[in-house]
Structure formats: C-alpha cells, structure tokens
C-alpha cells in the first residue's frame with residue numbers, strides 16, 4: 056500500500072531521513088514505531104557502506120599489496136559488510152509488525168546489530184541517556200499523547216543525541232493543497248479497499264494527516280520537550296516533513 060499510495064516515493068523519503076542522520080560506525084539508533092524495519096534496514100546499509108569506504112581508503116594507503124593480499128583483507132577484515140559497533144533497536148507497539156520485521160530481516164540477511172523490542176513510544180522500555188539517535192517515521196501521528204512520546208525521546212537520548220521525525224505534514228501552496236486533498240480523499244481510500252481490502256484504515260490515514268499538527272506547531276512541541284536547534288525540512292511541498300533536534 057505504501058508503494059501504491061506514494062508511487063514508491065516513501066522509499067526516497069526514508070532514504071533522505073537516513074542520509075540526514077548520516078550515521079557513523081558506532082552509532083546506537085533507536086527506531087520507534089519501527090514497524091517491519093524499513094528505517095533499520097536502511098541504517099544498516101548506510102553504515103555498511105561507510106565501513107566499506109573506510110576499508111577501501113585503508114587499502115589505498117597500502118599501494119604495494121598484491122591482489123591476493125587485498126582479497127584476503129576484504130575476506131578477513133571486520134569492516135567488510137559489517138556493522139562494527141553500530142546497533143539498531145526497532146521498537147513498536149504491535150507484536151505482529153515486529154514478527155514480520157524479524158522474518159524480513161532473516162530473509163534479507165540483516166541480523167547483526169539489530170534487535171526488536173515491543174514497546175509504547177509514550178513509555179519506552181529503555182534506560183535514560185542510552186541512544187545516539189532516535190528516529191520515528193510515520194509513527195508519531197498514531198501516538199495518542201505526542202507530548203509524552205517526545206519527552207520519552209528526550210529521556211532515552213544521550214546528551215548531544217539527535218532526534219529525527221519523518222511524518223506526513225501540510226502542503227501550504229493552495230492549488231497543490233487542493234489537488235493533494237482530491238487525491239487523498241478520492242483515491243487513497245479506494246486504493247486501500249482494492250489493494251488491502253480496508254477502506255476504513257485508509258480513510259483514517261487521510262483524516263489523521265489533516266488533523267496532525269502543522270510543521271511550525273510540531274516544531275514548537277519538540278522544543279517544549281526540551282530539544283534544541285529544532286528545525287524541519289519539507290519534502291515534496293510539505294506532503295511530508297522531517298523534523299530534527301538535539302538533546303542538550
């Protein structure tokens with residue numbers, strides 16, 4: 056449904072979120088409302104590619120190595136296809152989502168450094184000051200008490216840790232906004248019925264997006280939770296926005 060509704064663009068939005076995070080080897084990420092692992096898998100790919108580049112740079116400094124030695128370095132070096140010290144914890148309130156995520160991870164070969172935890176964004180089952188980065192993608196809109204979820208995000212982040220939230224938002228251009236409304240209310244529930252046999256959930260999706268706080272209001276809520284340097288970037292004219300901030 057995500058692919059059909061957004062013509063696959065949700066994949067680009069998620070890629071942008073992870074690029075914005077710019078994780079380095081050693082990063083400990085908590086992905087809340089992580090569902091079946093879309094953000095976690097992207098994080099793993101990103102860190103692996105950073106480590107591959109580090110290995111390549113390391114090898115370039117040893118110009119006299121034979122092909123055999125280079126090959127062996129790739130085979131033996133822990134940099135190769137490895138997450139190093141990085142870890143990602145996917146936390147979600149829905150046991151079934153986690154189950155599907157675990158199956159996907161097994162199938163796609165993501166297991167190292169990845170764990171799945173059942174938990175509510177409003178009452179996270181983690182110690183204070185634990186994570187380097189907190190992400191929540193298309194999740195915060197579904198949380199009953201957004202203020203509590205933001206306070207919890209602040210609590211579990213280490214000082215200096217980063218908060219990133221990808222969520223549907225509001226299109227400000229009046230003409231685009233009308234077209235977007237037309238698509239949202241006339242097309243999305245129909246797609247929901249045809250593809251997923253579930254009109255109501257997709258009607259809820261469209262309505263919940265309209266009721267969700269606009270960019271500036273969410274920014275103020277994130278600041279109220281204690282974050283500093285809070286900012287946001289609109290993608291596709293504000294159809295979605297990425298809010299970010301730091302814990303002091």
Ligand SMILES: C[S@@+](CC[C@H](N)C(=O)[O-])C[C@H]1O[C@@H](n2cnc3c(N)ncnc32)[C@H](O)[C@@H]1O
Nearest residue numbers: 088089090093147148149175176192193194197
């Ligand atoms: C639209 S999915 C997004 C999944 C994933 N982040 C992604 O972008 O593909 C929303 C997820 O939020 C989870 N969720 C809803 N309320 C939650 C809460 N209070 N705490 C944790 N997860 C929650 C749902 O179970 C669901 O997996």
